[in-house]
Structures are given as structure tokens and as C-alpha cells.
Amino acid sequence: MARQNPSTSSATDGGTVSVSQVMDRIPVGRYHRKLLAICGSAWAFDGMEVIIISFTLPVLIGAWGLSGFAAGLLGAASLMGMIVGNWGWGWYADRYGRKGAFQWTVLTYSLFAGLTAFATGFGSGFALRFLTGVGLGGALAVDTSYLSEHLPTDRRGRYLVYLDAFWPIGNILAVALAWTFLAALPGEAGTIAVPVLGEVAGWRLLFASSAFPALLVFVIRSQLRETPYFLARTGDVAGANERIREIAEANGEEYTPIDAADVRETPAADFSRLFEADIRTQTVMIAAAWFAINFGYYGVFIWLPQTVGAANVVGNVYLYFVLIGLVQIPGYFSAAYLVEKVGRKATLGSYLLLSGVFTFVFAAAMPGVGLFGLGLSGFWPFFGGLLAASFFTLGAWGAIYAYTPELFPTEARATGNGFAGGVGKIAAVVGPILAGALVTDGYLLALTPLAVAFVLGGLVVLAFGRETMGEPLF
Template sequence: MDEQEQRIGDVIEGIAVGRFHWLLVATVGGTWAAMSISILAISFTLPTFIDIWNLSGLTAGVLGSASLLGMLVGNTVGGWYADRVGRKRTLVIAIVTFSVFTALTGFAVGLYSAIGLRFLTGIGLGGALVSGTSYLAEHLPSHVRGRYITYLEASYSVGAIAVVALAWAVLSVLGGPDGTVGGVAAWRVFFGAGIVPLGLAVVAVRVLPPSPYFLARQGRTAAATAALEAIAVRNRVEPPSVSGPWRVVEPDEMGYRRLLTPELRGTTVLLASLWVVVNVAFYGIFTWLPDTVAAAGYTDDLYRFLFVVTLFQLLGQLGAAYLIELVGRKWTLGGFTILGGAGTLLFAAAIPGAGVDIGAARTTVFLLGLFVMGFAVLGAWAVLYAYTSEVFPTEVRSTGLGLTGSVGKVAAVAGPVLFGALSQFGYLVTLAPVAVSLFLAGLALLLRGAETKGETLL
């Protein structure tokens, strides 16, 4: 680690957590909460689309995966862009993109326009995920960094609870028997609510400074100093004393090629594997969850049931936020991933039609498996963002997040499609490989992963 890198890290470590950090977490966390409507909206409207457009299971799966394919592009391009032009600028552009195209989905006139609009929404979502995580990580001292980044996914679950309430209000209560709100199809109104997060882009532009790590890596000494001073002033502490000049990153130290060097190759492969299994588990299962819950006989209490599931997801993320600073990133992530595999297997075995005879215990096992799966998979996902943002150095932090996340999104795109196509053979056949993959990925991390708890960012 060179002198400049150590100095920036020391300055960040020396600024006490205060008003700026709370505003930062609230803004980025608000973005995560807002993204939940863009991501989860398709889960609540897919049954309507199947009905009005006469979609097959495979076609519905493609529509459900369209935003994930966009997120693949957004992760890859957004990570590359954030490492070259800045985390803040990328985050603002991404928020505007996913907000606008979520709302425009309400104007879809058929399957193909809906797929296109969902794809464009996903590009914004992917860009926000990588730039927001890097931006937050680079402003936090090590003793709270893991916990605060984990809170991002807890913010997502808070948003998901709001989405369940919004879906119930718009699609069920206001929509009524004819499925319209004021003469407009309820699903169009539901998507239209996605424009609200534009306000977060305004907040980010007006009150958040560029990342000092990013500025320092570009050799912009004065701008990096000003960004650090702005943090201190907002927290009402003495501005730090920093000096330069700082070196500019050489072109061959940036980009995807760096991620495949001997220094980072093993880390890249391990993290990509974790992103794959967590994405498949989450998107493959939860995109189809309303349909699956209905198949299990919970149609009458669907929204109440999904609300409880989301609460368990939030508890998993909060539990992960506590454990990540207590036992470390590796052990928390590995343990939650393995637990997610166990929950998935229980859930799959108890779904009617799975071919497993568990008698009167079916309901208990179904609920236990689903709640454990949601608790563990969402907890693992929360830690995965923190862990990935810490293991890659500044010059490829967003690129590393983008690449590993994009590999995961390839699997996520396939998840809903495969789930829809294979569910006819039984849920156990569909989900058992997911459970085994979660277990193996968690075990690999425990055996091969590095611990980043308490480490200053490189």
C-alpha cells in the first residue's frame, strides 16, 4: 500500500461518525428502499400480465427476468463508469434511469414493450447498486463500515414491506373487482409510483460530495481535500490536514484485466460464485413467490403472508448487520449462505406436488423453510455487498462489484425462467440444486475467503 492510500484511509478513519454519515446512509439507503418497487413490482403484476396477455410459463419467466438482464448490463457498465467518472455521478444517473423507466412501464401496450421497459429499468438498478455501494463504503470508517453497508439491504426490505402495502392498496383495495383505479388499470397506477425516487437524485446532487478515494486516485488533490473537509464540517469536527500531490492511477491498474491478475483472480472467482448462488436463490424463488404461495393454499391471505415473509427477510439483514462486526464478514456470510441452503431444501420439500410425504407437518415445514430461507438468503445478500466492496482496491472497487454482480445476474436472469419451466416437474427438482449450491458456496468461502473486518480500504 503506498503513502497516498494510507493517508486517505487514515483521514477517513479519523473522522468521527456524525451528521454527514447519517445523511449519507439515509440517502443511499433510501435509494435501496426505492429500488424495491422497481424490482418487486413484476412479482405482483405478473399474474395480471399472464391473464391479459395470455402468457405461457416460459414467456412469463422472460418478462420476470427482463429487469435482471438489464441489471447485468447496468452492473457491468455502471461499475466501469463509476471507476472512471465518479461514484456520485453514476449514482445520480442510475436513480433517474430506474425511476423514469419504472414509471414508463405503466404505459406498456403489450409483452414486448413491457420487456423493453423492464430491461431499461434494470440498467438503472444495476448502476445504482454498484455505484451506491462503493460510494458508501468509501466514506465510512472501518469499525462501522460493514454494519452500515449491511443496512442497505435492510433498507431494501423496509422498501419491500412498503411495496407489499402499496400492492395491496392499489391492486386489491383500490383496484377492486374491475382492476382499475379511476378508470386506469391498477397495474399501471402501481408502476407509476416508481417515479417518486427522483427526489433522491436531487438530494444526492445538492448535498453529497464526490468520493475522496476516487478523487485522490485521479490525482485531484484539492478536490479530494475539499471532499474530506466537507465531511468534517458537516460532522462539526476539525477539518483534517491532508497533503499531496497524490499519484494518478495508471491505465493498466484499472479495468477488468486487473480483476483476473494472479493477485485478484481467486477473489474474483470466489465472489462471483457467491453472487451466482445468492441471485439464483433470491430471484428464482421470490419472483414466483406469490404464485408458489397460492399453490400451497395461502391465496386468501396472500398479502398478509408476504408481509410476514418480508419481515423475516428484514430480521435476517438486521441480524447480519449485528454479526458482521462481531464475528466478521467471512463467518457471517458463509454461515448465512449455508443456512439459506437448508431453508430452501425444507421449503421445497413441503410445497404440494414436491413428491415428499411429510403428512400433517407439511404446513409447519413449509413455513419454517420459507422463513429460514428468507432470513438467511437476504442476510447473506446484505453481507455480500459489504464484503465485495472491501476486498477489491479503490481503482477497481466498482468494476469488481460490477463484474461479480453481473455474473450473478446472468444466473438471476435464468432463475425465474428455469423456475417457470421446471416447476411442472415438481418444486423439489427445481430447488434442490439451489439448496446444494448455497451450501457449497458458503463452505468454499469459509475455507478460502479472507477476512476484512477492521481493515482500512485499499
């Protein structure tokens, strides 16, 4: 039997109402759109920080004389840090609050991303990228928990997909910065003469410029407050009602306060709560889905600049990445529509399956493959397969972020988000390393395990997932 969360329990015979019921009575309005813009900005900057290493890695290999193995470790350093960040900051947010964790994670990834500009070799570069990842992973776990606890049930899934739609904006921003500092600057290998400092390598300027998201911390501190769910769960009923009143007034709506008699303080859960009988199957299911999507996505995208170059079917790689980023946006919007029409489970499962199919298509179109004589080689099979894989993979990301927080109770929501995300980041480390090890024997061999992971993840979701569309948070 599912454990009931006292802070969000059903209405009693005395007429009291729960946080979820009160929040459902406030239609989406100006406050929610402002909140989405703030949370989405943090999300976009997260995407920017993650993908920047894909463009700087080839430069650093030459600058620091890195072996293939060292380059792979450096490329995966932030992903390793994200494992710690997912688990640690999710646990922190369930105990000490979503807002505080949110601002500290943004500050962490901004600070250490900027400090990477001062790295002198593999050791310092790895350490700084790892610490950047601790902030990045934490921001992903906390951001979704924070936003989900401000949304009415009928729009929560759609808005969480909208949140993830900010990710390609960050990717496009990373492409623009990489082009500016690695391709457009004068000098060999993207260096620029600075009269006082001497010659500063373009990659250092790129990392230094990536520290600007720290300015978002001032917005978070001044514009955001703690979530009503967290306040009610910790026994601060007056604080929860004040937050609900602020949200309602910002949207021009009246509000009904929750009753202190209907709220009991609930301690934050530890990781063992995720494996209790009522939610254990869903914990394992969503963790498997996170493993699959991370394994496939990072295995493909960390090495994508090299893959595109090896395909030898395009000229300007930066323009190509902009096109890939642009096609991701309708992928998100299609998922945003479907999670509220056919459900989270069906959308996530089917998008993962199609991600695997189209990853295999563009892998089979690589030069020299000639798989089964199907004639898949050439520009259009490669280009079309890659764009379709990008469309469905990023749509699956949107769906999984909408689905995950709904599977866990309030006292373990950020912890559950962080646990699943951390399992995924283990796969995000393994995927690029495996692809890099196999690519010497051919791109089809390197990319096929990634395609298979997508497919298996989709099947697990469809077989074991519980549909949460229309259910209130508990």
C-alpha cells in the same frame, strides 16, 4: 504481491497520511447517518422496483395472453438489464465519478419504471423493464462503492449491511402499492374509472406510481459530493481534503489533511485488472458467491406469490409478504453484528449455507411432497422454513454487500462491484426460468437446485474467501 494504491498508501517516514487513515480518524456521526439515509432510500426504491413485477406478472399474463415462456422472459427482463447496468455503470463510476453515476442510475430506473405504465404488449413491456434494470443494476454497483468510501474501517461492514437492510423496506412498499392498485381498487382485475382518461388498469397505475424515486435525484445533487478516495485517486488532492474537512465538521470533529506529496494520480482500471494475480482468486470467489445468492434468491422470490398460493396454507398473500419482509430486518441486523464480530467471510459463508438448508425445508413441506416420511407438510413447517430462509438469505445479502467492495482497490472498486453483481444477475435470470420449467414436475424438484446453489456458494466463500474485517480500503 498486492498492488499498492498510491491514493491510499501507508504513511511515509515524512509523516504524511493516507485517505484511509484520515477517514478512520473521523468517528461515525451525523454526516454518516444522513448519508446512510440517502443511500438507503435509493436502495429501498431499488428493491421496490425489482419486486413489483412479481405482483403484476399474473395480471399481465391474462391481459396480454402471454405463454409461460414469454411470462418468464418478461419477469426476468429487468434482471437482464441489471447485468448491463452492473458492468457498464460500475466501469463508468471508476472513470467519471461515483456521484454522477449514482444520480444517473436512480433517474434511469425511475424514468423507465414509470414509462412501463404505457406498455402495450410483450415487446414494449420487455424493453421498458430491461431499461429499468440497466438503472437498477448500476445503482446497486455504485451505491455500495459510494457509501463504503465514506466510512471508517471499524464501522464500514456494519453500515454496508445497514444499507442492504433498506431492501425489505422497498419490498414492503412494493406490497403496499401492489395491494392498493391490484387488489383494493374497484373493478375487475384492479381497474379504476378515470373520467377523462377512461378506464385505466391498476397495473398501469402501479408502474406510474413507481416513478416517484426520481425525486431522490434532487437530494443527491444537492446533498452529496464526490468521495475523497476517488478525488485523491484522480489527483484532486485539494478536492479530497475539502471533502474530508466537510465530513469532519459535520460530525463536530477536527481533521488531518492528506499531503499532495503522498498522492499520485492512478488511472481507472479496466476489467483485466480484476484477474491480475493479487486479486484474481478473490474476484472468482466473490463472483461465485454472487452467482449462488442471486440464483437462489430470485429463483425463490420471483415465483413466491405462486408458491405461497400453491401451498394453500395462508389466506391473504399480501399480508404474508409483509411478514416475510419484516423477518428480513432482524436477518440484516444479525449480519450487521456478526460481520464486525466474527468477520465477513464466516458470516456470508454460514448464512448462505443456512439459506440452502431452510429453502429445502419449506420445499419439502409443500403439499404432496411427503419427503422420506418426515411429516414436514403443513402450515408450520412451510411457514417456519420460509421465514428462516428469508432471514438468512437477506442476512447473506447484507454480508455480501459489506464484503465485496473491500476486496477491490480504489481504481477498480466500482468495476469489481459491478462485475460480481453482473455475474450474479446472470444467475438471477437463469434461476427463475429453471424453477418455472421444473415446477410442473413438482415444487420440490423446482426448489432443490436453488437450495443446492446456496450451499455451494457458502462452501466456496468459506474455502477460498479472504477475511477483510479491520482492513482499510486500498
